[in-house]
Amino acid sequence: MSLEARGVEVWRGRGRTLGPLSLELVPGEVLAVVGPNGAGKSTLLSAFAGELPCTVGEVLLDGRPLLKWPPRERALRLGVLPQESSLGFGFTVLEVALLGRSPHPMRGDSGADLEVAQAALDVMDIRHLSSRPYTSLSGGERQRVQLARVLAQLWDAPAHGSRYLLLDEPTSSLDLSHQHLVLEEATHFARNGGAVLAVLHDLNLASRYAHRIAVIAGGRLVELGPPAQVLRADLIASTFGLQVQVVEWPDVPGPFVIPSGRVSPPA
Structure with a gap:
């Protein structure tokens, strides 16, 4: 069981924006994808989601081509x-969370979906906003509502296969x-048999919460492995153009990255 990009390339016009690249997301893990701006991180996620067609290669969901599901x-x-x-309608926060239940078949219990949506709002610490119009919320509150919607969508494990x-x-x-709240919930989701791929900019958040880190640059996979293997000063300097110190920190599972200055461009 996995979500796998196999030999994927994405081209836009005459330019290749991603690949060739292979990457597998497996149940039980949080996989962080990091890299500089324009590296292809969001393109990779869109390919994994089936929202962006692959010019070459394919994405497999539990061994079956994603687009054939x-x-x-x-x-x-x-x-x-x-x-x-984007959501321009005046839905309440609870109504937005309930949208995540739309793929689920009717189960004869009118309150079941409501309970799941409310539980997802609880997880994101926003149940107190249930009756508020979504459009009246701050950016951070909206983000948490949208994550509650996705959690409500994936709340029930499928009969066969896993959740991604x-x-x-x-x-x-x-x-x-709330940054830590969201990533703690991601690790909880993984511990319960799901799999999480998270595009992150903060290397220390990736180090703390990810089981593996994939470094993307120029549309290619530069490095893949556990945080202690990937977060090296030389790799960060060559990929991000930033000089850092990488240190061990008490009670933190991965290394801690301390910036010390930008890398000077070659003369």
Whole structure:
């Protein structure tokens, strides 16, 4: 069981924006994807989600080509939180969370979906906003509502196969406390048999919460492995143009990255 990009390339016009690249996301893990701006991280996530067609290669969901899954069945297994989620209608927060239940068949219990949506709001610490119009919320609150919607979508494990949660910069609009809340929930989701791919910019958050880190640059996979293997000063300097110190930190599972200055460009 896995979500696998196999020999994937994505071309736009005459330019290749991603690949060739192979990467597998397996149940039980949080996989962080990091890299500089324009590296192809969001393109990779869109390819994994089936939102962006692969020019070469394919994405497999539990061994079956992703695009051959019926949409409803795929939605029961694969949930996506994009960087931005536009919603111009005056839905309440609870109604937005309930949208995540739309792929699920009617189960004869009118309250079951409501309970799941409320539980997802609890997880994201926003149940107190249930009756508020979504459009009245701050950017960080909206992001948490959208994640609650995706969690409600994937709340029930499918009868066969696993669940895959794809997060594109899920902490970008959040305060410090809620950044950790979101990634703690990602690890909880993985511990319960799901798999999480999260595009992150903060290397220390990736180090703390990810089981593996994939470094992307120029549309290619530069490095893949556990945080202690990947987060090296030389790799960070060559990939991000930043001089850092990488140190061990008490009670933190991965190394801690301390910036010390930009790498001087060659003369």
